[in-house]
Amino acid sequence: MIDTFALALGHGLLAVALMRLVLRDGLDVDPLLDDIKSETAGNRKAASALGRNEARRSRGEHGAKSDESAP
Numbered sequence: 001m002i003d004t005f006a007l008a009l010g011h012g013l014l015a016v017a018l019m020r021l022v023l024r025d026g027l028d029v030d031p032l033l034d035d036i037k038s039e040t041a042g043n044r045k046a047a048s049a050l051g052r053n054e055a056r057r058s059r060g061e062h063g064a065k066s067d068e069s070a071p
Contacts, residue, residue, distance in 0.1 A: 021027070045051035 046055065
């Protein structure tokens with residue numbers, strides 16, 4: 001009888017611990033994953049011609065600077 005109780009108690013506690021681990025909020029959240037996604041999106045945008053042109057315009061390399069120097 002005691003062997004059955006000890007076996008059931010041990011397995012029950014393991015089941016409770018497993019359920020607490022599985023139901024944690026932070027289990028599926030990886031903080032580095034957001035950084036990797038944003039870096040990948042930035043690299044993808046910079047690799048396209050449209051992205052390079054947009055970056056140039058935002059820096060003002062061919063936009064406002066060339067208009068200011070014209071007489």
